[in-house]
Amino acid sequence: MVGLVLVAHSAELVRGLAAMVRQAAPAVPVEGAGGLSHGRLGTSAPDVAAALARALAAGEDGVLVFLDLGSAGMAVELALETLEPGDRRRIRVTDAPIVEGAVHAAIAAAAGDDLDAVVAAADLGGRAPKRPAG
């Protein structure tokens, strides 16, 4: 199954989103890296590297990474540099909105979709209309 990694500035944001993802798709591996030590907001490359390692171990069909803002992308870039090339090839990073994308991706991953299809589900989820059609 494809696993997900959530990278955001806030530990609470990551915890809350992981709970939403698990509710939608309990079997999908979800790891997170949110916030800094002492309750500070921000992203940490070593924390992201650790989350990627856990997700790689749990998600045998690859890992999709979601970002919130700004430095999250840099932290992921640095974390990827520390991995073996073989592991790096099993990871994709998406620009999809983290909440909508992660929930849609998790549902696709739970259905057994491969990494490409999970990436597509995240993109589609990010573009789906939110207001009720009437």
Place this chain on the structure above:
Amino acid sequence: MDAPAVGVRGALGARVVERWLRLAAAAIHEQRDWLTALDAAIGDGDHGINLDRGFAGILADLDDPDRAGARASSGTLLVAAGRRVLGLVGGASGALYGRALIRAGERLGDDAWGVEAAVAGFDAALDAVVSLGHATVGDKTLVDALAPARDALRVAGPGMDLPTALRRAADAAEGGALATVPLVARKGRASYLGERSAGHQDPGAASTAMLVRCLADAAAAEVAGP
């Protein structure tokens, strides 16, 4: 291992790097609230606090007798400091400064430092920052201070004594940092403000200028003797 000899022409070795890290930690601590205020104006208001936390960790490492091995050369000192910054500072500044220190340390290894080696170190740091953050001069980032410092060192050339060359680099970095005031940010959180980011100094450029000034002071102090 003895630190390399430091003469007027200047082999800038582990002693200078250690002195630099200590001066930088003191300066960042002293200017913590100012850096944070700069960041609060156009960013997320944590630059001084986060850098101070990182440099406090570097200081603790320098004072830890069990980590003496990490002080063997300028290269290992810089790499160890960069890892601390990555782990403790966090955010964009942690990623950029951490990577810059690590790459500079890897480039320098245990070579003694003169102006030529300083240019190589600044080249490595600038490459590390630009390849990660994709900022160019004028984007209102720390590149606006780091690039002019590197350029000033290049102009100084290997014939100039190191403290003088680094003083010129520090002057250039401070000029570059002040020149970010009227700019509209094109990278980082400040870019979310668009035109409203003009009129404020970029906090990353400001802290870079402080760090380069501390390096110049460290080199000058080593030459002058204890």
